[in-house]
Amino acid sequence: MPETDPANVVVYTREGCHLCDDAIETVERVADSVSRPVDIETVDVDADPDLRERYGERVPYVTVDGRPQFKYRVDVDELRAALTA
Numbered sequence: 001m002p003e004t005d006p007a008n009v010v011v012y013t014r015e016g017c018h019l020c021d022d023a024i025e026t027v028e029r030v031a032d033s034v035s036r037p038v039d040i041e042t043v044d045v046d047a048d049p050d051l052r053e054r055y056g057e058r059v060p061y062v063t064v065d066g067r068p069q070f071k072y073r074v075d076v077d078e079l080r081a082a083l084t085a
Contacts, residue, residue, distance in 0.1 A: 004037075005036075005037075006036070006037040006038060006039045007031075007036055007037070007038045007039070007064060007065055007082075007083045008039050008041070008063075008064070008065050008066065009027055009031070009038055009039065009040045009041070009062065009063070009064050009083075010040075010041045010042075010043060010062070010063045011023055011024050011027060011040065011041070011042045011043070011060050011061075011062050012043050012045050012051065012055050012059050012060060012061040012062070012063075013042050013043065013044060013045070013059055013060050014044055014045050014046050014059050015044065015046065017059055017060065019059070019060055019072055019073065020059055020060040022060075022073070022074075023060035023062060023070070023073070023074045024040075024042060024060070026074040026076060026079070027040055027062065027074060027079065028040065029076075030074075030076055030079045030080050030083065031083070033080070034080060034083050034084055035084075036083055036084060038083060045059055058071055058072075059072075060072065060074075062074055062079075064079070064082045064083065065082075069082055
């Protein structure tokens, strides 16, 4: 039975970050391949001094349903497992 509650994925990013672009593309591709709906939000850490302080250069930083999941690179299989757990 497919999940009905959407998964909430947040990608903390910054402008000009190629790893961030890769992470977002991977998250979107995996989200399209699972039966559970996925809400994807991107947050620019440079738009908020607290976030910039918290994440610094540690972007992309990806959370799934509020839990830290990935830093720098998104593993396709691990993300699929997190979204379908």
